[in-house]
Each structure stands twice: as structure tokens, then as C-alpha cells.
Amino acid sequence: MSAPLHPGEWLGMLGGGQLGRMAVHAAQSLGYRVMVLEPDAHSPAGAAADEHLQAPYDDADALTQLAARCAAISTEFENVPAQVLERLGADRPVAPAAPAVAVCQDRAAEKAHFAKAGVPCAPHALLQSAADCAAVDVGLLPGILKTARMGYDGKGQRRVKNAAELAAAFAELGGVPCVLEQMLPLAAELSVIVARGRDGQMVTLPVQRNWHVGGILATTAVPASGIAPELQAEALRRAQALAEAFAYVGVLCVEFFVLDDGRLLANEMAPRPHNSGHYSIDACSHSQFELQVRAMAGLPLPAPRLHSPCFMLNLLGDLWFDAAGQQREPDWAAVLQLSGAHLHLYGKAEPRRARKMGHLTIACATEAQAREQALAATRILGLPTEGLV
Known part of the structure; x- marks a missing residue:
């Protein structure tokens, strides 16, 4: 084109x-x-x-x-x-092309891509059989066992403390190829969204700080307060390096761990717009979805600007059920009375627990105002307060 x-x-x-x-x-x-x-x-x-x-x-x-x-x-x-x-x-x-998607579909290939691009990740081992589990380096335990393919939102993962638990978890996951990652002390989780055009031009959204509950994203905060500027800059550089090593076209999200000792490690990549970037629709000059379309269409990629500090809250199907398990509609009118509230529902007819039904972005003039209004939303909806208190 x-x-x-x-x-x-x-x-x-x-x-x-x-x-x-x-x-x-x-x-x-x-x-x-x-x-x-x-x-x-x-x-x-x-x-x-x-x-x-x-x-x-x-x-x-x-x-x-x-x-x-x-x-x-x-x-x-x-x-x-x-x-x-x-x-x-x-x-x-x-966009993205088949080779990049194929790498992101396989955790082992993904780890190899991190190494190729010079981006450090957690110590790990590829396990393809029960014999591999028995021979694993005990220094990787305790760890997280993840299926090499088809895992997302905490699915296809098991935490294992010792060799016996590793063997049992491998069998429980069906004996399919897995990656065992050493469990590390985490101080924070970040994500970076980079868009790359066919001409090699790259732009990024600001660094996003994320909090998960049950393996599913609960809260994203932008700006990423509490994260040193030099560490944020390093996350941006590494995400760009990963996109460049692919000659990637489109939007790529890279998730990072910040360890207690200050190290930054890549966790995983998503070859597409990402849940943690949904806030960009309401809080940035250009959203991650517009950047994806521009990359597809061969249009220029403007550098996105954060115009409003914000918190994005994931809305799962659990909100549609009361304490007795009876289905009911959340109080959207009360939520939409909050200053800076932007509600996005995805048009899914059937709410189910842990199913992503929508998101709520609170974008205000200051971070303090956004936090206050986001906390009010959690009280109305009964949402977790991770990242807000």
C-alpha cells in the first residue's frame, strides 16, 4: 500500500x-x-x-x-x-502481520522475541512434558505456570510453590506446552501502547499503571503516579524496541513488571489495542483505536497527548448481580452524575461473572479530582478500589 x-x-x-x-x-x-x-x-x-x-x-x-x-x-x-x-x-x-501475531500467540516465542530485542523478562523455562517438570531448575520456584498458548485474563495459569505442585498443575492444564516463570516481588505493573506505521514512524500513549484482581485488569491510572520518570522513559523505549524488532505495523501493547528492587521486566505483549488503553478515548487527543485505524490506512500517526488525568475502571458482569445472585441493572444514572464520568458499555446481551461488559473512565482537571470521582463510582457500583486508596 x-x-x-x-x-x-x-x-x-x-x-x-x-x-x-x-x-x-x-x-x-x-x-x-x-x-x-x-x-x-x-x-x-x-x-x-x-x-x-x-x-x-x-x-x-x-x-x-x-x-x-x-x-x-x-x-x-x-x-x-x-x-x-x-x-x-x-x-x-x-496490520498486524501474521509473523508478529504468531509470536504473541506463543509465550515461548514471545520470550525469545524479548531476548532478540534486548528486553529483559522474568527467569523462565519451557516445559513440554512431565519429564521437563521433574528436571526443572528449583531456582524458578515458587513460580507461575502458564500455558504457552491461548491464555488471557488469568486463564491457563497456576501458581506453584514446589515441585509437587508444579507436576500437579502441569497435569491439570492438560499436559500442553507451558512456560514456568519465576515468581518475583512486584512493586507495580505498567503497560505501554505503541503504534507503528508502515514507514516506521512510532508514537506512544503515556505509560499506564495497572492493578489486577483475580488476574483481570481492574483499574488503570494515567499518569502513572509513583513511577520514576526515568523508569517510565525506559518502558517507552523498550516497547518501541519490541515493535521495531518486528517491523510491526499497528498498535502493540507491552505489559511490564516493576520489581521491588527497581528493575523493569517485560511480562507479555498483545498485538492489538488493549484493555489498559481504553481511557485514551476520553482522556487523550487521539485514542489507541484511532491510531490502529491510521496505521491500517497508511495515515500519519500523531503523538497522542494526555489532556486529562484519569482512572479507568473495568466493568465485569458481576455488577449485574446483587448479593443474593439476582440479576439487576447497575445504577448508571448515579454514575453518570459524577464529574468527568464516561461510560462505555459493549453491547453484550448476557452479563456473566468475570465477563468484560464495559469500562468507566473518570477524566478530570486534576489527578486528585479524578481519584475522588473514581472512588465515588466504586461506592455506587461496588467495585474494587485497587489503585485508588
């Missing part, structure tokens, strides 16, 4: 979740039309798209139709088969 795509042209999106939905909205605001390929008839992105192509991701006829209609194609989640992206990439620009 040598020239930027003109408004009115079609963009393709593999995947029908909330990330796709917000990317569709960003594309439409720039004048593009979007075709979503998604097997679910009632997906969030499919409902927002100009056209929903309902078919499996590897359906040959659907892929042919997508490539024929769309001038550029992306994916909203990393578990779309990399072979599908490779096939589409033979005919159309695909």
Missing part, C-alpha cells in the same frame, strides 16, 4: 468483540466503512459494523470475500489463526 486509503474505502476486521467494536467506531469517524468477520450473530463489533460477515475465521469463501472488499485488514484479538492472516496478507495489507 503506497498511498493512504481514502475515506469511503472498506477496512476489514477479524473478530467481533469489544475491541473490534471500538475500532469500528474509530474507523467510521474517519469516514471508512468496516466489514467484520465473526461467527457470532450477535457480537459487539458485528452490531456496529457496516457489514457483518457471519462465518468462522478460517472459512475460505468468507476470507475471499473479505479480501475482495477490503483495502486493509486487521484483527481485534490475537487468537485468530496466524495462517488466516498470512493468507489474507498475500492479497491485502494486514
Whole structure:
């Protein structure tokens, strides 16, 4: 693709979740039309798209139709088969490209990419059999055992204290290839979102500080207060190095651990917009979703500017159930009375516990005001207060 795509042209999106939905909205605001390929008839992105192509991701006829209609194609989640992206990439620009997605689908390949780019990560070992578990370096214990593929939001992970627990956890996870990571004392968790264009231009969102509950993101704060400026700058440089080593095109999120001793280690990557960057819709001059669309379309990438300190609160399906387990609607009217409150619900018909149903961004003139209003939101909704107190 040598020239930027003109408004009115079609963009393709593999995947029908909330990330796709917000990317569709960003594309439409720039004048593009979007075709979503998604097997679910009632997906969030499919409902927002100009056209929903309902078919499996590897359906040959659907892929042919997508490539024929769309001038550029992306994916909203990393578990779309990399072979599908490779096939589409033979005919159309695909961002991110299949090789980068394939690396991010496999934790072992991801660790190797960290090493290639000179970005340190936690000590680890690849375990492919029970024999590997028995022979593991005991210095990696206690640790976290993670399936090499298809793990997210704390799924496919087990904490293990000793060799016996490691063997049991490996069997419980099905004996599939896993990565054992040494458990390290954490002071903070950060994430960086970098966007890279086809011409190599790169921009980043500000460093985001994150808090998780049960392995699922609960709160994101921007700016990342309490994190030294030099450490934030290092996180930005390392994220850019990882994108550059891929010759990546699109939005890439890199999660980092800050250890008690001040070291910065890469945790994992996501080849797409990320939950921790949702605040950018309301608190930045350009959102992560606009940057993804611009990278797809070959448009310039402006440096995003944070115009409002903010807290982003994840809204899980648990909020739709009272203490007795009866379903009810949260008090959105009370939430929307709060200063700086921006509510985003994803259009999912059925709330389920631990299911991401939306997010709430509180963006105010000062960090103190944003914190005060975010705490008020947690009281109204019964949300965890991680990162706020």
C-alpha cells in the first residue's frame, strides 16, 4: 500500500468483540466503512459494523470475500489463526502481520522475541512434558505456570510453590506446552501502547499503571503516579524496541513488571489495542483505536497527548448481580452524575461473572479530582478500589 486509503474505502476486521467494536467506531469517524468477520450473530463489533460477515475465521469463501472488499485488514484479538492472516496478507495489507501475531500467540516465542530485542523478562523455562517438570531448575520456584498458548485474563495459569505442585498443575492444564516463570516481588505493573506505521514512524500513549484482581485488569491510572520518570522513559523505549524488532505495523501493547528492587521486566505483549488503553478515548487527543485505524490506512500517526488525568475502571458482569445472585441493572444514572464520568458499555446481551461488559473512565482537571470521582463510582457500583486508596 503506497498511498493512504481514502475515506469511503472498506477496512476489514477479524473478530467481533469489544475491541473490534471500538475500532469500528474509530474507523467510521474517519469516514471508512468496516466489514467484520465473526461467527457470532450477535457480537459487539458485528452490531456496529457496516457489514457483518457471519462465518468462522478460517472459512475460505468468507476470507475471499473479505479480501475482495477490503483495502486493509486487521484483527481485534490475537487468537485468530496466524495462517488466516498470512493468507489474507498475500492479497491485502494486514496490520498486524501474521509473523508478529504468531509470536504473541506463543509465550515461548514471545520470550525469545524479548531476548532478540534486548528486553529483559522474568527467569523462565519451557516445559513440554512431565519429564521437563521433574528436571526443572528449583531456582524458578515458587513460580507461575502458564500455558504457552491461548491464555488471557488469568486463564491457563497456576501458581506453584514446589515441585509437587508444579507436576500437579502441569497435569491439570492438560499436559500442553507451558512456560514456568519465576515468581518475583512486584512493586507495580505498567503497560505501554505503541503504534507503528508502515514507514516506521512510532508514537506512544503515556505509560499506564495497572492493578489486577483475580488476574483481570481492574483499574488503570494515567499518569502513572509513583513511577520514576526515568523508569517510565525506559518502558517507552523498550516497547518501541519490541515493535521495531518486528517491523510491526499497528498498535502493540507491552505489559511490564516493576520489581521491588527497581528493575523493569517485560511480562507479555498483545498485538492489538488493549484493555489498559481504553481511557485514551476520553482522556487523550487521539485514542489507541484511532491510531490502529491510521496505521491500517497508511495515515500519519500523531503523538497522542494526555489532556486529562484519569482512572479507568473495568466493568465485569458481576455488577449485574446483587448479593443474593439476582440479576439487576447497575445504577448508571448515579454514575453518570459524577464529574468527568464516561461510560462505555459493549453491547453484550448476557452479563456473566468475570465477563468484560464495559469500562468507566473518570477524566478530570486534576489527578486528585479524578481519584475522588473514581472512588465515588466504586461506592455506587461496588467495585474494587485497587489503585485508588
